[in-house]
Amino acid sequence: MIPPAALPAQLLPSIPLLPYNLLPIVPSLSPDKHKGQTGGKLLTLGSSPEYFGAGMFAASAMLRAGGDMAHVLTLTEAAGSAIRANSKGELMVFTPEACGQQTCQDLLSRMDGVCVGPGLSRSDEAHDFASFCCDVIAATPHITSIVVDADGLFAHPSQPRPPLTCFQNDPRAILTPNIVEFRRLTSRYCPSPLDSPSAPVPAAASSLLSELGVGAIVVKGRTDHIVTPTHHVECAVNGGLKRCGGLGDVLAGVTCLFATWLRSFERGGGEGGPQLHEVLYAACAVARESSRRAFVRHGRSTSAPHVVGEVGGVCEELFPPW
Ligand SMILES: NC(=O)C1=CN([C@@H]2O[C@H](COP(=O)(O)OP(=O)(O)OC[C@H]3O[C@@H](n4cnc5c(N)ncnc54)[C@H](O)[C@@H]3O)[C@@H](O)[C@H]2O)[C@@H](O)CC1
Numbered sequence: 477m478i479p480p481a482a483l484p485a486q487l488l489p490s491i492p493l494l495p496y497n498l499l500p501i502v503p504s505l506s507p508d509k510h511k512g513q514t515g516g517k518l519l520t521l522g523s524s525p526e527y528f529g530a531g532m533f534a535a536s537a538m539l540r541a542g543g544d545m546a547h548v549l550t551l552t553e554a555a556g557s558a559i560r561a562n563s564k565g566e567l568m569v570f571t572p573e574a575c576g577q578q579t580c581q582d583l584l585s586r587m588d589g590v591c592v593g594p595g596l597s598r599s600d601e602a603h604d605f606a607s608f609c610c611d612v613i614a615a616t617p618h619i620t621s622i623v624v625d626a627d628g629l630f631a632h633p634s635q636p637r638p639p640l641t642c643f644q645n646d647p648r649a650i651l652t653p654n655i656v657e658f659r660r661l662t663s664r665y666c667p668s669p670l671d672s673p674s675a676p677v678p679a680a681a682s683s684l685l686s687e688l689g690v691g692a693i694v695v696k697g698r699t700d701h702i703v704t705p706t707h708h709v710e711c712a713v714n715g716g717l718k719r720c721g722g723l724g725d726v727l728a729g730v731t732c733l734f735a736t737w738l739r740s741f742e743r744g745g746g747e748g749g750p751q752l753h754e755v756l757y758a759a760c761a762v763a764r765e766s767s768r769r770a771f772v773r774h775g776r777s778t779s780a781p782h783v784v785g786e787v788g789g790v791c792e793e794l795f796p797p798w
């Protein structure tokens with residue numbers, strides 16, 4: 477633990493952490509509600525034997541930030557077994573190998589929010605399965621928010637219909653690329669010169685947003701750029717100093733949860749709530765503050781589970797406990 481007095485400015489807590497009022501969309505807890513009715517039913521489609529942790533971190537972050545039920549849908553039993561063995565049973569894990577494609581399809585159609593891509597891998601088999609699932613997701617109006625991250629954003633040059641194309645012109649879709657994924661997407665979809673690596677991120681992100689017709693893009697990096705059709709905001713909340721793998725997975729999970737809460741509030745006729753860019757800023761702030769706290773506690777040994785472990789405490793300070 478770094479003593480508070482020894483913290484350099486770049487590791488101090490950002491005050492205020494959240495300049496926007498998210499409280500209207502935070503579901504109130506009640507003994508009259510059933511599981512899934514408050515925090516929502518969330519699912520991460522991803523993970524693979526090599527990257528099983530990524531889908532697990534995203535799904536665990538959904539739970540820790542306030543989701544009721546977090547599922548992982550992954551192609552292989554090898555990845556599914558690894559997640560079951562490492563997640564203390566808090567995640568519900570489904571694979572087509574164990575339960576068949578029809579069960580996977582039924583599961584997807586019951587979800588409120590999904591996150592596609594963390595740890596998915598780029599194998600043809602994983603992408604074919606993801607495309608099958610993304611068709612189901614795209615055709616399920618009950619699903620209110622769709623976060624596409626990591627390998628969900630990847631397209632083999634020869635691939636006729638990569639997963640992302642299922643969500644073109646779908647305002648429920650929120651893309652959360654890192655800078656490498658973002659530049660890859662702009663070079664595929666944006667007109668020159670916005671496809672150039674030196675093009676300013678906000679302009680290129682706006683162009684990508686309108687080319688793809690999605691609801692929002694969050695470009696992660698030293699500052700996170702959040703772009704919707706009407707707004708561009710930057711989140712520069714202090715994060716930890718160690719860039720261990722898995723921090724983007726945490727952000728993807730929290731983003732999916734908060735966007736689902738927003739849509740549930742709107743569908744319930746709520747008025748006066750925050751706008752999408754404010755909710756996405758909140759997700760970035762929670763992920764970055766969680767990574768800062770983990771780093772202050774664990775320094776160079778910080779790893780993704782430490783960051784996941786901080787998400788609950790950060791959200792607890794931002795939102796009322798009931
Ligand atoms: N524990 C796990 O299972 C983890 C799995 N992960 C998964 O690993 C897979 C491959 O992800 P990669 O991001 O490595 O993809 P890439 O294999 O596309 O990365 C290629 C190269 O891009 C550069 N790069 C990657 N991220 C960058 C960033 N944020 N800023 C600057 N340069 C960057 C690095 O030089 C990297 O070697 C994805 O499925 C991802 O979800 C990651 O989420 C990390 C944690």
Ligand SMILES: Nc1ncnc2c1ncn2[C@@H]1O[C@H](COP(=O)(O)OP(=O)(O)OP(=O)(O)O)[C@@H](O)[C@H]1O
Binds near residue numbers: 654719722763
């Ligand atoms: N220089 C930085 N300073 C502070 N926070 C950062 C910095 N770079 C990235 N982050 C934060 O780290 C998280 C992950 O961003 P990153 O660009 O590493 O994504 P990623 O490559 O998709 O992550 P993953 O390792 O999960 O695949 C985001 O919350 C982002 O805001």
